[in-house]
Amino acid sequence: MTKNKDSVVFIGKKPFMNYVTGVVMQFNSGVKEVTVKARGKYISRAVDVAEVVRKRFVQDTDIKEIKIDSEEFQGDDGKNVRISTIEILLSK
């Protein structure tokens, strides 16, 4: 399956409904799969976005796959910092 590059929504600190609307608009434009991605503390929010989309806005949406991972890098203080990531693949 070809993955449309546009069908990724990164979750950050903007108002919550911006992200919900972003995902809904992708689906309305004809995209069949949208990936909701987030890092660190925004992971909880990514789950909220996916749930609100699928339960309130696009009701024939399935959660096709969920991946979690983590990246380790050196922080400003020289210590290793680990940050977790999530990818939630929503499919219509």
Next chain:
Amino acid sequence: MTKNKDSVVFIGKKPFMNYVTGVVMQFNSGVKEVTVKARGKYISRAVDVAEVVRKRFVQDTDIKEIKIDSEEFQGDDGKNVRISTIEILLSK
């Protein structure tokens, strides 16, 4: 497969390493599967716990399944409140 009731770790506000140790101890006691569960803002933390366990402590651990869901209930002010949940099934 019989699911051991003890092999669930709920993530909350205790110190982070408590949960990591909890999961590691389950595996060390011979359990083959541990489910890390969380709700709301603790979801990010649940992902962190799963990642630290599998990358730093129990390196032959796989993420077997991740489920997200949400519950809706009436809050104190009469409004509907939605809270998201996650279940991460770690398998050794």
